[in-house]
Amino acid sequence: MTKFSVLILGNASAAPTLTRNNTSQLVNVNEQYFLIDCGEGTQTKLRENKIKLQRLNHIFISHLHGDHYFGLMGLIQTMNLLGKTTPLYIYCPSNIEEIINVHFKFSESAIKFPIFYQHVNCEESEIIFENEKVVVSSIPLTHRIPCAGYIFTEKPKPRKINSIAIEQYEVPKHQIYKLKLGEDYVAADGKIIKNKLLTDDSSPSFSYAFCSDTKYEEKIIDIIKDVTLLYHEATFSEEHSDRAKKTFHSTAIQAAIIANKSNAKKLIIGHFSNRYPDLNILLEEAKTIFGNTEIAIQGKEFNIAEV
């Protein structure tokens, strides 16, 4: 089965604490890595989790509040020291290039790999990355500054070849890729063998949506409709809903309402204010609305096929 997981590297909003790092997550699709956000200390969390930095070529930044990207300069510098030569792609709604460049201007450090910056649309959802396994689209969020979420959607998987039937109908090997795509087999004598006789249904495709800092925003529901695993920020409890509103953040209940309305299979909540030493307050509130909710525990890997 294709690997599709998300590893939580940090779940703190604003200031990091001794047990909670700032936001960062590592998505793994078929052993290709995608880093989402990069709070201070992310490179150390990657090391702790034995992630080889050299395998990291795509970084998605949600917005330019420091708790979401202050670790990026150090990560780039360490990649450079480790001898990275392959391109690094950085996706961001704002001009993060200006920030990166000013640092390396003063350090007079030659970055020995190319960095390509891609501007992310946060007005409407658009595809920002695509390969043979996955499509990544932006999710326009509503925060104090331009801010995007990201949804990773697996492409439809190939139908599964029934090897007994293949042998029985004497299908030549070079025809098999067509069967995987769902086509019927036309034998040498012109006889048509229906695809369904030769293949089994493909594995289902899953999706993961990362909804970074945002006020409660119903316009994202259509974009994340039927998502398998939804991460949604839940900075505050109901007690501090005024504060959530004022700072363009969400409460745990609001995250759960979004999960409910978008028909998510599972919800994970994160980006916790450090006023909550016990995160169960937030978890319990969310669960009153959406039962299948979990805390984005730092160091935990969620297998998206198994949620």
Add this chain to the structure above:
Amino acid sequence: MTKFSVLILGNASAAPTLTRNNTSQLVNVNEQYFLIDCGEGTQTKLRENKIKLQRLNHIFISHLHGDHYFGLMGLIQTMNLLGKTTPLYIYCPSNIEEIINVHFKFSESAIKFPIFYQHVNCEESEIIFENEKVVVSSIPLTHRIPCAGYIFTEKPKPRKINSIAIEQYEVPKHQIYKLKLGEDYVAADGKIIKNKLLTDDSSPSFSYAFCSDTKYEEKIIDIIKDVTLLYHEATFSEEHSDRAKKTFHSTAIQAAIIANKSNAKKLIIGHFSNRYPDLNILLEEAKTIFGNTEIAIQGKEFNIAEV
């Protein structure tokens, strides 16, 4: 006795590891804090050591290589979140203001306390800070980019009042500050009582020199002459002395030669390349030249009066 100590917050060069943070040290002079360098993760190390960030008003940056300042943006942001209102003074040889400003431009975060930037001379030593207890001067270092060390020198301390003699000679209380400064006492009848009869020698004054990234550089010896505690970078062992030369760094032996020639009382070495899992190699090399050497162990506080 006046507190005068240095707490090691990080001792790694270049990339941080799981056990070694990038360079940062906290100097405490009479319960006033001075932070030297601020590698990524410094705010977390300060928290670990229960240092109240709100008491920090002076930060000395040696140079603009990321391993010496990438933690500064996060530290400023957290101070802001904690409600700091008192001014922050940042001392640096390069225009770090440009870096800080570009971050907060994009985040649209209003920093609610004033930040004053002071340019540090790295061509010749000059006084950059002074209060009633201590003088801080720059130490011109020789690195790939402008780089300064810092020497903290306690001012001469007041002579100690001999309370028995004070009573015996009936010295009025308002004259005592003069005695502390070493003046003789002139009694009402014009009789002169020698200061030495009324006071004991003051406690000795100590000094701490922080020599950040530098190639072996004898011109610093005069500036740090007779220093009590010398921190000198020792990125490499003798085996990699070519690498030290090429990268404008020092070996442990070179650090020890500087300690020897400057007549330091004690040497601590740090800024270790992460190619050395066992730092005793570096320590043993340094000790062949300068016996009273120690590793700048992360989390260790050195009491400068007691070295």
